[in-house]
Amino acid sequence: MTDNMMELMVKLHKDEERQGPGCAEVTRKAFKLTGLDKDKDLKIADIGCGTGAQTIVLAEKTNSLIVAIDLFPEFLSKLEEKAATLNLSNRITTKVCSMDSLPFAENEFDLIWSEGAIYNIGFEKGIHEWKRFIKPNGYLAVSEISWITNTRPKELEDYWLAEYSEIDTMPNKIKVLEKEGFSNIEAFILPQHCWIDNYYTPIQKRFPEFLDEYQGSDIAKEIVDYEKEEIRMYEKYKEFYSYGFYIARKI
């Protein structure tokens, strides 16, 4: 993707509550599955946080200190505004950096969190690189697009393999985690309302205004067409894929 395209993608998504499928109950459920004590002073990294829907849920549910990371400062500013309004700024700090060059120390975190973002560097690479920042017996909680049936129509498979070649079944994602030395792995499937009500419906409403703002921009049109195609695929084939949420302990 060109820089110009990235910039417009950020403009399209920055006023939305979230930049990927998810919901507060799912974040809370995944946290609970870690078994970590919410009343302890946990240190959490939220990687690819976007405007921080899940960062806020984690901060409200726990006593933790959270470092929220994203490549785009415009998303982080939105999170900072929300944190300030909710009096959470003392427990949420933000950092602009890329998820493949995180400036953290070994064993720094009790928990590494990432919703709908690890695909940017690939599941295997992300897990391999982030593992060293997690304390022994600490946790990784990550959502990743996954096949939820054993077989699927060719049109869908071709579409997603071209978009993200690491898309795979949930058992195969779990194998990757095991290979990287994680144990006590739990996984569940994001419900459809996380995609439709919380992500696709709001962004579809924004398309006309966005096209109006960037009238004459071929890139803006290209972005909207690209996103419309993704939504069309989901509407047609939502029985076959979703995000899997994977929760795993570092041995």
Ligand code: SAH
């Ligand atoms: N977790 C948020 C955002 C998911 S969208 C939510 O669920 O709503 C994916 C996020 O990853 C975007 O905010 C995007 O800006 C960020 N991102 C993309 N490439 C990145 C990179 N290399 N390093 C850090 N963040 C990145």
